[in-house]
Amino acid sequence: MPFAIQELQSAYKAYQQFLARNPPAHHARYIFPFFAGSYFAFRKLDVERVAAIAKSISSSPRYVDIGCGYGDFLEKVRRLVPDASGIEKEGGIFYAFQIPKPDHVQLMPVEGLSGPVDMAFVGWMEPGQDFRRFVARCARCLVTTFDAGGQCGINGGCEYDEFGYERIAWWRTPSWIDVNAELMNRYYSPSLDAKKKEQLAKLRTAHNFWYVYARPNIAGRVRLGLKAQLEIEDANDRYDFESALDECGFCYKEELPALANNRKLWEVMFD
Numbered sequence: 001m002p003f004a005i006q007e008l009q010s011a012y013k014a015y016q017q018f019l020a021r022n023p024p025a026h027h028a029r030y031i032f033p034f035f036a037g038s039y040f041a042f043r044k045l046d047v048e049r050v051a052a053i054a055k056s057i058s059s060s061p062r063y064v065d066i067g068c069g070y071g072d073f074l075e076k077v078r079r080l081v082p083d084a085s086g087i088e089k090e091g092g093i094f095y096a097f098q099i100p101k102p103d104h105v106q107l108m109p110v111e112g113l114s115g116p117v118d119m120a121f122v123g124w125m126e127p128g129q130d131f132r133r134f135v136a137r138c139a140r141c142l143v144t145t146f147d148a149g150g151q152c153g154i155n156g157g158c159e160y161d162e163f164g165y166e167r168i169a170w171w172r173t174p175s176w177i178d179v180n181a182e183l184m185n186r187y188y189s190p191s192l193d194a195k196k197k198e199q200l201a202k203l204r205t206a207h208n209f210w211y212v213y214a215r216p217n218i219a220g221r222v223r224l225g226l227k228a229q230l231e232i233e234d235a236n237d238r239y240d241f242e243s244a245l246d247e248c249g250f251c252y253k254e255e256l257p258a259l260a261n262n263r264k265l266w267e268v269m270f271d
């Protein structure tokens with residue numbers, strides 16, 4: 001069951017109270033991700049990777065962000081893929097808070113999406129939301145983000161292999177929860193002394209995965225498109241809110257001591 005508007009209303013009140021205290025720049029983004037950001041932490045290079053994947057399929061791809069919320073990520077993708085659109089099941093999120101609904105966001109559930117689309121983006125669903133078969137009905141290629149342990153369906157898996165897709169690549173980033181925990185330890189826990197904060201920082205980890213899938217007949221193009229993007233990737237070309245990720249110890253290509261396999265953040269692994 002997606003979140004209730006009533007719950008959102010209390011969260012929105014807390015968000016407004018938090019803003020009234022003039023918090024440091026960009027903290028709201030990771031403390032109230034639904035209102036001020038996205039549930040997955042991202043950098044400009046994630047947006048560029050996703051756009052490059054879409055453009056490897058077509059120069060003007062049909063791109064849809066499924067469950068886009070207010071469209072924070074989508075709005076950035078549209079700077080590179082101008083016709084990209086989003087669908088959102090819960091129209092109440094706009095009306096309850098008098099937030100204008102952008103024209104490129106259509107209020108409808110994914111179950112009603114009639115394809116085909118070149119690329120679907122599925123960014124972080126609430127645990128238990130599993131609409132993979134509806135995505136698979138329409139999308140030639142897709143990028144999905146989800147937390148380690150999975151969130152979809154009874155068994156949690158958010159993979160699309162069983163729907164006839166080939167996984168092309170994956171990378172790891174922090175989720176908003178990871179960033180939130182670091183912000184809380186560093187700035188909002190006055191009882192922690194400096195030593196304790198340092199110890200806690202060493203335990204930080206990153207739980208969000210980005211998986212890229214494509215139908216087998218376009219897998220080669222998608223792989224090449226992503227590889228070409230990585231060759232020109234410039235981590236110095238960034239959004240201002242990325243500073244919060246850096247200050248929390250989630251830098252580009254950072255290795256986290258607490259991660260067993262010690263993979264670098266944002267490092268793309270091809271299958």
Ligand SMILES: C[S@@+](CC[C@H](N)C(=O)[O-])C[C@H]1O[C@@H](n2cnc3c(N)ncnc32)[C@H](O)[C@@H]1O
Nearest residue numbers: 038039067068069088089090109110123124126
């Ligand atoms: C956790 S929020 C994530 C929003 C956004 N993608 C982000 O990462 O910030 C999940 C969103 O998906 C929407 N949603 C849930 N089930 C959906 C469905 N079947 N079709 C379309 N949207 C759906 C919810 O209303 C909610 O806005």
